[in-house]
Amino acid sequence: MTELTEASVRAEVRAWLAANWNPDLGLVEWRNKLIDSGWGVPGWPRQWYGRDLSPGLVPAVEEEIQKSGAIGVAKAGIRTLAAATILAHGTDLHKQKFLRRILTGEDTWCQLFSEPGSGSDVAGAVTRAELRGNKWVVNGQKVWTTSAHHADYGLLLARTDWDKPKHKGLSYFIIDMHQPGVKVQPLKQMNGHASFNQVFMTDAEVMPEFLVANVGDGWQVTTTTLMHERRGADALRSWAVGSTREGRAYDEERAEIATVMEPYKWYPQRAGRVDLILTRARETGRIDDPVLRQEIARVLIMSKSAEWLARRARTAQELGRPQGPEGSLGKLIASNVARAAARVHTQISGADALLSGDDGPMKGVIAEILVSVPATSIAGGTDEIQRNIIAERVLKMPREPSIDTDKPFRDVPRNTVS
Amino acid sequence: MKFSFSPEQEEFRSNLRRFLADRSSTKEVRRLMETEAGYERAAWQKMNVDLGLTAVRIPEAYGGQGFGFGEQAIVLEEMGRALACAPYFSTAVLAAGAILNAGSEADKRALLPGIASGETVATLAWVEDNGRWDAEGTTLKAASSGGGWTLDGHKSFVLDGHTADLIVVLARAPQGPTLFTVAGDARGLARRAVEAMDPTRKMARLEFNGVSARLLGEAGQAAAAFARTMDEAAILLANEMAGGAERLREDALAYARMRMQFGRPIASFQSMKHKQADMLVDVELAKSAAYYAAAALDEGDSDIPAIACLAKAQASEAYLQTAIHAIQIHGGIGFTWDNDTHLWFKRAKASEVFLGDATHHRELMMQRWAA
Numbered sequence: 001m002t003e004l005t006e007a008s009v010r011a012e013v014r015a016w017l018a019a020n021w022n023p024d025l026g027l028v029e030w031r032n033k034l035i036d037s038g039w040g041v042p043g044w045p046r047q048w049y050g051r052d053l054s055p056g057l058v059p060a061v062e063e064e065i066q067k068s069g070a071i072g073v074a075k076a077g078i079r080t081l082a083a084a085t086i087l088a089h090g091t092d093l094h095k096q097k098f099l100r101r102i103l104t105g106e107d108t109w110c111q112l113f114s115e116p117g118s119g120s121d122v123a124g125a126v127t128r129a130e131l132r133g134n135k136w137v138v139n140g141q142k143v144w145t146t147s148a149h150h151a152d153y154g155l156l157l158a159r160t161d162w163d164k165p166k167h168k169g170l171s172y173f174i175i176d177m178h179q180p181g182v183k184v185q186p187l188k189q190m191n192g193h194a195s196f197n198q199v200f201m202t203d204a205e206v207m208p209e210f211l212v213a214n215v216g217d218g219w220q221v222t223t224t225t226l227m228h229e230r231r232g233a234d235a236l237r238s239w240a241v242g243s244t245r246e247g248r249a250y251d252e253e254r255a256e257i258a259t260v261m262e263p264y265k266w267y268p269q270r271a272g273r274v275d276l277i278l279t280r281a282r283e284t285g286r287i288d289d290p291v292l293r294q295e296i297a298r299v300l301i302m303s304k305s306a307e308w309l310a311r312r313a314r315t316a317q318e319l320g321r322p323q324g325p326e327g328s329l330g331k332l333i334a335s336n337v338a339r340a341a342a343r344v345h346t347q348i349s350g351a352d353a354l355l356s357g358d359d360g361p362m363k364g365v366i367a368e369i370l371v372s373v374p375a376t377s378i379a380g381g382t383d384e385i386q387r388n389i390i391a392e393r394v395l396k397m398p399r400e401p402s403i404d405t406d407k408p409f410r411d412v413p414r415n416t417v418s
Numbered sequence: 419m420k421f422s423f424s425p426e427q428e429e430f431r432s433n434l435r436r437f438l439a440d441r442s443s444t445k446e447v448r449r450l451m452e453t454e455a456g457y458e459r460a461a462w463q464k465m466n467v468d469l470g471l472t473a474v475r476i477p478e479a480y481g482g483q484g485f486g487f488g489e490q491a492i493v494l495e496e497m498g499r500a501l502a503c504a505p506y507f508s509t510a511v512l513a514a515g516a517i518l519n520a521g522s523e524a525d526k527r528a529l530l531p532g533i534a535s536g537e538t539v540a541t542l543a544w545v546e547d548n549g550r551w552d553a554e555g556t557t558l559k560a561a562s563s564g565g566g567w568t569l570d571g572h573k574s575f576v577l578d579g580h581t582a583d584l585i586v587v588l589a590r591a592p593q594g595p596t597l598f599t600v601a602g603d604a605r606g607l608a609r610r611a612v613e614a615m616d617p618t619r620k621m622a623r624l625e626f627n628g629v630s631a632r633l634l635g636e637a638g639q640a641a642a643a644f645a646r647t648m649d650e651a652a653i654l655l656a657n658e659m660a661g662g663a664e665r666l667r668e669d670a671l672a673y674a675r676m677r678m679q680f681g682r683p684i685a686s687f688q689s690m691k692h693k694q695a696d697m698l699v700d701v702e703l704a705k706s707a708a709y710y711a712a713a714a715l716d717e718g719d720s721d722i723p724a725i726a727c728l729a730k731a732q733a734s735e736a737y738l739q740t741a742i743h744a745i746q747i748h749g750g751i752g753f754t755w756d757n758d759t760h761l762w763f764k765r766a767k768a769s770e771v772f773l774g775d776a777t778h779h780r781e782l783m784m785q786r787w788a789a
């Protein structure tokens with residue numbers, strides 16, 4: 001086998017795209033072709049649609065696909081988490097049934113972890129799943145569930161044993177969202193969007209083969225999903241908003257964005273749109289204000305350094321080195337950057353920061369930044385929880401004395417009202 | 419750009435760290451900082467014989483080892499960690515940098531081998547009492563007379579200026595900004611060690627009264643070479659600061675693990691843990707900027723002037739913030755002379771100011787990057 005280099009990989013992808021990409025194919029038809037070639041998810045194992053490509057070479061493939069104007073595999077938010085979790089813990093049946101349709105975009109997913117009583121303390125879930133006959137029957141309520149309103153499947157964390165300590169009595173399921181026992185109710189967010197929902201499950205059913213890992217091992221699977229979610233926080237920034245190009249595949253992609261991607265429309269604001277700071281400052285003439293220049297520079301420095309920190313972590317990973325502290329810091333830093341950027345955007349806009357929608361600066365984009373930023377430090381685990389994780393896992397500082405880990409969950413004090 | 423340290427660089431780092439742990443304990447730092455020179459020549463020369471530190475980035479043609487900025491950044495990070503008392507920054511960063519950037523082939527052949535071998539302690543004198551870190555602040559005058567040059571004026575904040583054998587001087591010549599070299603014992607040169615806030619890094623004020631000097635490079639042509647030297651120095655200082663900050667963070671963590679209050683180690687209190695997490699964020703951001711900037715120097719990145727400002731500003735704030743947290747975590751003992759934390763605190767403060775503070779560098783970055 002010849003040694004793969006970045007150049008050889010790029011050349012191979014380019015050649016394949018030149019021979020195969022055609023904007024007049026149907027979106028799913030095209031993505032199936034891409035998946036069959038292994039270039040859709042080149043970092044995945046060969047057995048499951050990939051090419052076992054080393055992580056360092058994957059961005060080059062993505063870049064080539066983007067440069068050629070071709071559409072990649074579907075990869076919005078929760079879908080990547082579902083795919084990563086199934087790849088790591090799923091059975092062959094799960095992989096056969098779900099992975100390809102996640103990649104083509106035919107199925108969409110949601111993450112049913114948070115509950116009214118357990119957000120940060122995900123392991124405190126009280127939604128119950130009981131084996132009745134040959135089916136699992138689920139009862140309980142989830143909340144803040146992004147995309148539940150259009151999801152086909154959910155990643156469900158539920159309690160299967162109340163006599164075991166809290167982390168040991170949980171199981172992880174794949175639940176069909178299109179069934180009578182699942183009711184989804186949109187929640188309006190402070191930014192006016194409704195990307196998340198309440199989900200009520202009343203005698204909802206799960207086939208036994210849709211249990212992921214073993215009964216009682218739900219927590220380990222959950223941590224895999226959460227780890228990918230934290231890592232992915234950065235990627236949200238670069239999501240494409242769809243092209244204006246012509247062709248059936250593009251039309252269908254635009255339709256996909258209008259429905260499936262809609263809940264994430266405002267997510268790019270999460271990073272505080274550092275990329276717009278200089279444009280805005282020039283536009284308003286405030287770039288010449290010496291005080292503001294200091295504030296702008298601070299944000300640019302923080303965000304550049306964060307970018308280089310992520311690059312260090314990636315390089316280390318490519319070289320097969322153990323994960324350093326830089327790997328765990330991304331989510332916390334991203335919310336620091338977002339908050340600082342929002343502050344600067346407010347200063348740059350001055351009185352115009354009072355306005356939103358079409359009256360607002362940049363046709364409302366700035367207002368959207370200002371009212372969306374708080375999500376960054378809550379979604380996917382709050383800043384406080386990230387700090388706990390960094391302190392305890394990376395710095396190995398003593399864990400919080402816990403009052404609930406060894407007791408049967410039945411006896412643990414918890415929120416009584418939702 | 420990808421950046422990471424190679425296995426060879428990692429090995430170089432661990433050897434150096436071991437060497438410095440051995441030779442530059444805080445006991446030794448405390449002993450040397452009480453001396454007027456701030457270092458011992460014999461120890462300094464041994465360091466160069468054993469490890470070739472000043473030779474690292476000097477090309478082989480001039481007696482050096484010919485490595486890049488990446489390797490020199492490692493030296494600085496480790497010296498910053500250990501707070502090593504040595505005329506390294508003055509000699510190997512400032513003076514050698516100025517000579518490499520401004521000197522003619524003949525200048526380099528004449529001046530660099532002594533620096534590479536560790537025989538010559540050298541420095542760069544450019545700031546004056548006005549405290550301006552750029553070339554525009556220079557008032558020291560150079561005049562040519564009978565084929566030679568003489569210097570009149572003063573220089574301040576000159577690192578190791580009172581002990582250096584060789585002083586590179588920025589002066590105003592009729593042709594424009596020009597660099598010269600002057601012997602430490604030149605006639606007409608008065609040197610006085612000033613009392614520095616950071617006792618581990620000594621500074622001097624120099625008076626030039628008709629001191630005869632040798633031209634470095636071409637008369638009136640020093641501006642670009644000098645600016646480049648400042649960018650390199652800012653980046654290397656950022657790496658030194660990152661090393662110091664990391665050491666403080668680690669020491670504070672070790673103390674917090676061991677110190678018991680209320681029946682448990684203070685490291686188990688959440689406010690201590692969150693502080694440590696925030697310190698890690700600060701230090702890792704500073705390291706990333708400093709490493710990236712050093713790698714960018716080796717790659718000849720055209721954005722160096724802006725990246726240098728970025729790295730210096732980031733490291734200045736991170737180092738000082740880390741020092742403040744570290745003292746706080748130590749409680750009352752952190753405010754004592756016997757506790758070592760203040761040694762790094764003072765270095766953090768001094769490094770924040772030296773070469774221009776964070777405010778200065780943020781503004782410069784805006785001018786260079788964002789217009």
Ligand SMILES: Cc1cc2nc3c(=O)[nH]c(=O)nc-3n(C[C@H](O)[C@H](O)[C@H](O)COP(=O)(O)OP(=O)(O)OC[C@H]3O[C@@H](n4cnc5c(N)ncnc54)[C@H](O)[C@@H]3O)c2cc1C
Binds near residue numbers: 113118
């Ligand atoms: C935009 C958005 C999208 C989301 N999408 C989803 C989704 O798709 N699926 C899903 O399952 N969830 C989702 N979430 C939920 C999210 O994961 C939770 O909101 C988050 O984990 C916080 O939980 P909580 O809201 O219950 O707050 P709580 O856990 O009640 O926390 C309240 C406050 O207490 C602090 N706190 C809690 N525990 C500790 C501790 N041990 N130490 C210190 N401070 C602590 C928190 O940091 C926070 O400041 C989403 C949230 C948002 C905002």
Ligand SMILES: Cc1cc2nc3c(=O)[nH]c(=O)nc-3n(C[C@H](O)[C@H](O)[C@H](O)COP(=O)(O)OP(=O)(O)OC[C@H]3O[C@@H](n4cnc5c(N)ncnc54)[C@H](O)[C@@H]3O)c2cc1C
Binds near residue numbers: 680749751753
């Ligand atoms: C200038 C000065 C003058 C002083 N004068 C006097 C005096 O005249 N008389 C006198 O009796 N004392 C005096 N003190 C002592 C002072 O009161 C103590 O230093 C202070 O109470 C801290 O105690 P400590 O030094 O033992 O630190 P520690 O208690 O060991 O604390 C170390 C660190 O851990 C943190 N920490 C400790 N417990 C917790 C917790 N439960 N949760 C979160 N964080 C925690 C602290 O905030 C600190 O950051 C003086 C101190 C100074 C600096």
